[in-house]
Amino acid sequence: MNCLKKTLAACLLPLALLAAVPAMAAPNLPLFNSILNQERAWAGLQTKTVMVDGINASYSEGGPADAPKVLLIHGFSGSRDNWNRVAHQLTKRYHVYVLDLPGHGDTSAPDSFDFQLANLMEFTRKFVTTLGIEKNLNVAGHSMGGSIAVLYSAMYFLEVHSVLLVDSAGVYANTGKSLMNDPKSLANLLVRKPGDLKKLLTQYAMYDAPLLPDEILEAQEKVQMDHLKWHEKLMATLQEQMKWYTPDTFQLAVRSIEAPTMVIWGEKDAIIGVEAAEELRKGLKKPELLILKDVGHTPILEADQIVSAAYLRFLDKSVAIPNPFAPKP
Numbered sequence: 001m002n003c004l005k006k007t008l009a010a011c012l013l014p015l016a017l018l019a020a021v022p023a024m025a026a027p028n029l030p031l032f033n034s035i036l037n038q039e040r041a042w043a044g045l046q047t048k049t050v051m052v053d054g055i056n057a058s059y060s061e062g063g064p065a066d067a068p069k070v071l072l073i074h075g076f077s078g079s080r081d082n083w084n085r086v087a088h089q090l091t092k093r094y095h096v097y098v099l100d101l102p103g104h105g106d107t108s109a110p111d112s113f114d115f116q117l118a119n120l121m122e123f124t125r126k127f128v129t130t131l132g133i134e135k136n137l138n139v140a141g142h143s144m145g146g147s148i149a150v151l152y153s154a155m156y157f158l159e160v161h162s163v164l165l166v167d168s169a170g171v172y173a174n175t176g177k178s179l180m181n182d183p184k185s186l187a188n189l190l191v192r193k194p195g196d197l198k199k200l201l202t203q204y205a206m207y208d209a210p211l212l213p214d215e216i217l218e219a220q221e222k223v224q225m226d227h228l229k230w231h232e233k234l235m236a237t238l239q240e241q242m243k244w245y246t247p248d249t250f251q252l253a254v255r256s257i258e259a260p261t262m263v264i265w266g267e268k269d270a271i272i273g274v275e276a277a278e279e280l281r282k283g284l285k286k287p288e289l290l291i292l293k294d295v296g297h298t299p300i301l302e303a304d305q306i307v308s309a310a311y312l313r314f315l316d317k318s319v320a321i322p323n324p325f326a327p328k329p
Contacts, residue, residue: 032219036081043084044091045098047106052127055113058106059127060084060098063091068161068319069133072098073124075143075169076189076238077224077231079105082142085304089312094138099127101145103230115234116241117144121151136323138315140164142300143272144238154256158325162318163261164311167269167297168280171242171250176273179204183242189271190231191224207268207296247279254283258325262288262314264307266295288314 040047045060060080063070070090072083080098090096101120102109113119128134138161141149146168153160172180179185188204191197197220201209224231261284265277274291281287290310295302 027219027222029219039084043088045087050130052130055102057127058100063095067095070094070096070138073141073145073148075145083300086300086308089308109230115237117147121148124148124152134159136161138162142166144169150253153259154253157258160259161323162259163257166264166299167266167272171245171247172276172279173247174275176275178273179271183239190235191221197221197224204270205297206302207294251283260286260318264290264299266297266299267291267293269297271297
């Protein structure tokens with residue numbers, strides 16, 4: 001099996017680092033976090049924080065200061081570290097920002113936080129404007145982060161230069177034989193107890209999940225369970241929202257995107273079936289579509305080298321074309 005299929009799914013650690021982790025009886029979170037910090041440095045990223053609407057938001061940033069700006073948005077129950085392997089390639093030529101959404105990664109959420117997608121999108125917008133990076137921004141999202149990217153790019157189309165959607169969540173007419181056919185079954189994505197993370201990785205998140213050292217799996221599982229109160233609230237909100245919207249209403253946002261948009265999808269996606277990719281492509285004004293064979297719901301982990309290479313080609317081409325909607329100097 002090639003290296004792409006052996007990529008560490010949950011925490012994206014280089015395989016050389018994994019081999020150096022000693023066996024231990026219980027989750028060693030300090031060591032786990034130390035390894036994550038090493039990987040961020042390997043990806044050319046630094047950890048930073050900024051106050052956004054009263055929330056201390058954690059994010060990673062790296063790349064040449066004067067290079068075009070890229071914002072990477074993670075999916076449900078993920079974190080900024082899900083993008084590290086892709087960012088490793090991007091930071092050589094682009095200035096990259098990767099945000100931990102509220103209730104994810106190192107960003108906490110107050111009890112009063114409303115997890116509707118529109119609010120997550122507006123939180124992302126406030127993060128962008130707080131940093132002053134809104135002009136000619138290249139926006140990318142995976143899974144739930146893709147739906148946030150759709151809403152953001154539709155609402156702020158004057159400022160978005162390009163869009164990448166990877167196995168993007170949304171409301172689709174056809175998602176094949178996947179969890180999206182039954183919104184109640186999406187609760188299977190929650191990590192409530194020991195053993196749930198392994199089930200999530202092997203049955204849903206990846207087509208060919210790697211064999212992870214038990215100590216790494218246990219540490220990541222502990223992190224997921226510590227975030228459960230937020231993930232449960234978000235999942236309940238998402239399931240409720242799916243009752244309100246139809247494929248037609250979702251397509252209104254898709255058709256409002258003016259920027260060139262690349263869609264990447266895993267052919268074996270068990271969460272949002274690959275059938276949705278073509279439906280999404282048809283609604284876009286300037287689409288490119290790449291289907292990855294024998295890849296599941298997380299191409300940014302399962303096939304990071306392929307995703308990185310394709311995205312860099314798309315970015316290079318997109319940023320070379322002036323944004324026709326950008327205000328004149």
